[in-house]
Amino acid sequence: MNERGQVFTLDMFFALALVTLIIGCSGLALEQVRRQMDDYLLRYSLEQTANFAADMLVKTGGIPDNWWMEPASVETVGLSQANPDGDSIPNSLSIQKLENLRQLCRNEIWEGYPETSQAIKNLFNNSEKFEIVLIDEKTGENIWPPVYPRWDIKSSSGAKDSSEVVIVKRLVATSVITENSIENLVHISKPPRYQVYFTVNPGELNTRDWYIVLTRLLPRPPTQPEIRIWVNRNPPDGDGDWDFKSPPRESPFRIRSAGVDYPDGSDYLFPVPLHEGLNFIWIRVSGKYAPADVSIVSLPRGSPTKLVELPPTGTLVVKLWR
Helix, strand or coil: CCCHHHHHHHHHHHHHHHHHHHHHHHHHHHHHHHHHHHHHHHHHHHHHHHHHHHHHHHHHHECCCCCCCCCCHCCCEEEECCCCCEEEEEEECCCCHHHHHHCCCCCHHHHHHHHHHHHHHHHCCCCCCCCEEEECCCCCCEEEEECCCCCCCCCCCCCCCCEEEEEEEEEEEECCEEEEEEEECCCCCCCCCEEEEEEECCCCHEEEEEEEEECCCCCCCCCCCCEEEECCCCCCCCCCCEEECCCCCCCCEEEECCEEEECCCCCCCCCCCCEEEEEEEEEECCCCCEEEEEEEEECCCCHHHHHHHHCCCCEEEEEEEE
16 A cells, blocks of 8 residues: 555655646746747837838928927927928928938937927827938948937947847938028020029038039030139129139038138139128139039038039938937
């Protein structure tokens, strides 16, 4: 009887051990499933947030309409251009707004205006782990400096160091920051003069670079037009003593760069520098068969010159991570 009882006890031990093993394995499996579900939900949440942020950026102009003018007034950030009636044009990106958003992410503003930084973070579900990049879809190169919190004191956004990054893209039409322009300039019997005005806002002399951009509408016309430009002064009698002449000079012409007036020199001995407030240029065109556009363009100080002439379309990339 004792031996039979001993066998029964041993059987029970093995049975209980097997049951315990099964329960333990089931618990581990359930825990793994739970973790996978948590990871999936977090990933799904990141994707939803990134898609929402991208849509808000490219389809709305932000609230208020001039949200970049007063950092403390920002309610919602949007980057779309507006039509003459003030309505947003979806997927038509305003480079000016993109640059203004970038400036609001500078460390000084990010730390000094908590309401502003919070309004921007609200777009990303209260997260600072975001980056906005405008790229050339054909080459993958950045065509505008990246936007992320404290970009002026951080070497990178941190996306590359994250194990999980969500990336969403939106194709957009782009427009460079053109202060003013005049189109289809052509020579007639008497070489005409055209005047273009543009404004330098307070503080911009040391925070932006300024260019005159010449765009010929025919790549290889029978004859090249001769274009003479005078900055902040009237052309003298005979149209001499110009600041820039093309040819032989090639566009773009740098009026002010990195805080220096006429860094490439002026053809005139005593060029007039830019100043805060209203500035102007005079343009004279001669030479047939070759219409041209002339624009005044400003970029953030230190930007590559290639950004003066952006491609007509680009891809806005929104990155979000945890």
